[in-house]
Amino acid sequence: MPAEVKPQVRIQREDFDVEAEISRLTHGRADIGAVVTFSGLCRDEAGRLAALELEHYPGMAEAEISRIAAEAVARWPLQGLTAVHRYGRIAPGENIVLVVAASVHRQAAFEAANFLMDYLKSRAPFWKKEHHADGSTGGWVEAKEADEEAVERWRR
8 A cells, every 4th residue: 555645835935946846756766657847937927027926824825735735635646746835025937836746647647736736826825916117016916717717627
């Protein structure tokens, strides 16, 4: 019987290294046949955005992401799952979020990574504020309807 998979969830101000996170999850693991990663970056919104400021409630955000990650592990046969989400001021081109899903076969890894990202995008307790290139500050960014629709497909 395979060992229980415990998702690794981190919320941090500092950047992360995608290769190091993959290696941390897969090193010495001959049972892994597929690794799917998603790395979300801050966009410049056609030159309009200077930075995105992400805030969260410490403890609450980790608990909610851990809950969602545990659901992914329960739904798909994974060998490992990592979610790293940054907070603070993030400039265009910088990393915001990383999901690494490892499984014996690719389909489980793809689906689990997609599931986790859909929930992170729409349900994780983060608030985003735009800082514009002209020096002004925008409002808090609202969730998009498409993000909510993406989550709905996992309820079917």
